Amino acid sequence: MRTRFPPSPTGALHLGGARTALFNWLFARHHGGEFVFRLEDTDRERSRDEHVDSIMGAMDWLGLDWDQGPFYQSQRFDRYRQAIQQMLDSGRAYWCHCPPERLDQVRQEALAKGGKPMYDGHCRELGLGPAPGAVVRFRGPNSGDTAWKDLIKGPISFANSELDDLVILRSDGSPTYHLAVVVDDVDMGISHVIRGDDHVSNTPRQILLYQALDSPVPQFGHVPMILGPDKTKLSKRHGATAVVDYRELGYLPEAMLNCLARLGWSHGDQEIFSRQELVELFNLEAVGRGAAVFDVDKLNHLNAHWLQQADPQRLADLLPPFLAARGVNAFDRATLVKAIPEIRPRTKTLVELADWAEPYLVEAPAIDPKAGAKFLVSANRPVLERVRGLVAELGVEAPEAMEEAFRQLAEELGVKLGGVAQPVRVALVGRTASPGIFEVLAILGRERSLARLDRALSAIQG
RNA sequence: GUCCCCAUCGUCUAGCCAGGUCCAGGACACCGGCCUUUCACGCCGGCGACACGGGUUCGAAUCCCGUUGGGGACGCCA
Numbered sequence: 001m002r003t004r005f006p007p008s009p010t011g012a013l014h015l016g017g018a019r020t021a022l023f024n025w026l027f028a029r030h031h032g033g034e035f036v037f038r039l040e041d042t043d044r045e046r047s048r049d050e051h052v053d054s055i056m057g058a059m060d061w062l063g064l065d066w067d068q069g070p071f072y073q074s075q076r077f078d079r080y081r082q083a084i085q086q087m088l089d090s091g092r093a094y095w096c097h098c099p100p101e102r103l104d105q106v107r108q109e110a111l112a113k114g115g116k117p118m119y120d121g122h123c124r125e126l127g128l129g130p131a132p133g134a135v136v137r138f139r140g141p142n143s144g145d146t147a148w149k150d151l152i153k154g155p156i157s158f159a160n161s162e163l164d165d166l167v168i169l170r171s172d173g174s175p176t177y178h179l180a181v182v183v184d185d186v187d188m189g190i191s192h193v194i195r196g197d198d199h200v201s202n203t204p205r206q207i208l209l210y211q212a213l214d215s216p217v218p219q220f221g222h223v224p225m226i227l228g229p230d231k232t233k234l235s236k237r238h239g240a241t242a243v244v245d246y247r248e249l250g251y252l253p254e255a256m257l258n259c260l261a262r263l264g265w266s267h268g269d270q271e272i273f274s275r276q277e278l279v280e281l282f283n284l285e286a287v288g289r290g291a292a293v294f295d296v297d298k299l300n301h302l303n304a305h306w307l308q309q310a311d312p313q314r315l316a317d318l319l320p321p322f323l324a325a326r327g328v329n330a331f332d333r334a335t336l337v338k339a340i341p342e343i344r345p346r347t348k349t350l351v352e353l354a355d356w357a358e359p360y361l362v363e364a365p366a367i368d369p370k371a372g373a374k375f376l377v378s379a380n381r382p383v384l385e386r387v388r389g390l391v392a393e394l395g396v397e398a399p400e401a402m403e404e405a406f407r408q409l410a411e412e413l414g415v416k417l418g419g420v421a422q423p424v425r426v427a428l429v430g431r432t433a434s435p436g437i438f439e440v441l442a443i444l445g446r447e448r449s450l451a452r453l454d455r456a457l458s459a460i461q462g
Numbered sequence: 463g464u465c466c467c468c469a470u471c472g473u474c475u476a477g478c479c480a481g482g483u484c485c486a487g488g489a490c491a492c493c494g495g496c497c498u499u500u501c502a503c504g505c506c507g508g509c510g511a512c513a514c515g516g517g518u519u520c521g522a523a524u525c526c527c528g529u530u531g532g533g534g535a536c537g538c539c540a
């Protein structure tokens with residue numbers, strides 16, 4: 001049992017492609033089979049090396065490792081030509097000399113007559129040979145049906161009369177997609193072809209090609225498309241559509257995987273799946289047949305969940321680029337690791353985590369103007385002075401004692417606990433929102449806490 | 463235009479294949495409350511769907527037909 005993922009390197013790995021890759025990977029891993037990675041770069045015009053790197057980078061980020069490959073179709077042209085020759089010899093293919101203009105005309109006429117714009121088989125029985133500008137076409141049956149039992153959609157059938165004779169060798173001597181995929185899937189022993197919905201109508205023609213090559217036909221499973229919020233095919237105008245975009249937006253690969261898996265596949269009411277659970281539970285039968293709209297809110301929720309599960313050390317490893325984007329380049333890693341468990345319940349992405357971490361990592365955090373104007377005022381001098389004294393006296397290692405002292409202070413000053421905590425909070429981190437005030441003190445430590453309290457005090461004076 | 467596919471809350475979906483236990487369950491989002499030193503987290507509650515029309519049946523979200531809507535394909539792109 002062997003699956004494959006064959007993107008064409010003409011752009012970054014999209015969410016749809018990533019999900020297709022994931023399903024193939026999961027299916028192979030679940031059944032203990034193999035997963036093949038191949039690059040369909042027969043279109044030399046649009047294929048680029050940078051896209052190959054980008055796609056492989058995205059696969060790596062998601063942890064979708066392959067057992068064989070990467071294979072490049074551009075390196076297998078000889079094999080394709082051999083297959084085409086085989087079909088020419090057996091009469092399953094023929095040379096066609098029709099110029100593009102005639103093809104256009106034929107299609108126009110067919111369309112006008114209310115039919116499909118198909119090739120009319122003009123050269124089919126002419127017994128032509130190679131010539132400049134000539135192509136090779138597959139000689140398809142013009143009666144009967146081609147059907148298969150789709151692993152996801154069930155029985156599907158096409159009338160062969162709906163299929164025209166497709167080009168398998170271009171006039172420039174390169175093979176076309178249809179021919180290359182089939183030859184590759186045969187040579188690489190692919191048993192299950194799991195791909196996007198948009199390939200359904202390609203399937204009957206490819207099945208015919210397998211038969212013409214006297215090769216076993218694999219099983220097919222067509223997964224529905226991923227749509228944008230407006231229910232049209234997901235594309236750039238919907239915003240971030242590339243997997244790497246989400247890495248930069250601060251999402252964790254395990255969240256992306258979880259999200260992609262649940263987009264079209266389900267296991268009862270379960271929403272949270274680890275990579276391992278996915279491998280154990282994945283099955284094609286539970287993949288839905290309808291298209292699905294991608295919802296960032298759901299990704300946010302999943303990411304928030306996995307962010308809480310992640311090892312703080314690992315998060316600290318992932319954070320530098322996000323901190324650098326905020327201008328924080330040098331900082332004490334130990335402080336960051338200490339802060340992460342406290343700040344992360346308040347965040348959903350690494351971008352937000354970096355935002356919440358910043359006040360603990362810089363020498364003097366910026367004071368939010370509104371917060372400063374409200375809490376760093378002369379009326380709060382006594383509170384800050386008293387708290388400074390408490391921190392100096394008690395340190396930050398005894399939160400119980402500190403809390404008791406805070407409560408006594410609040411009672412003495414006739415305010416609620418918040419009346420004490422808020423000014424201190426703004427003095428310490430420059431914002432009105434933070435983890436519990438005693439946790440903040442613990443993260444900063446005695447000396448830095450005192451320094452910030454002093455700084456706030458002198459700011460009030462000035 | 464022709465062919466193919468699809469259709470449950472705003473979104474992802476369970477249920478459908480083996481009709482009744484579904485005046486349809488879960489999750490996200492949204493709204494309200496609780497918790498609370500702030501902000502979150504968490505907990506509780508609320509809002510909210512079987513596209514429409516026929517048929518089969520004692521009984522249909524589940525089976526059949528049609529309609530409508532959506533998507534895809536129709537290339538010397540993949």
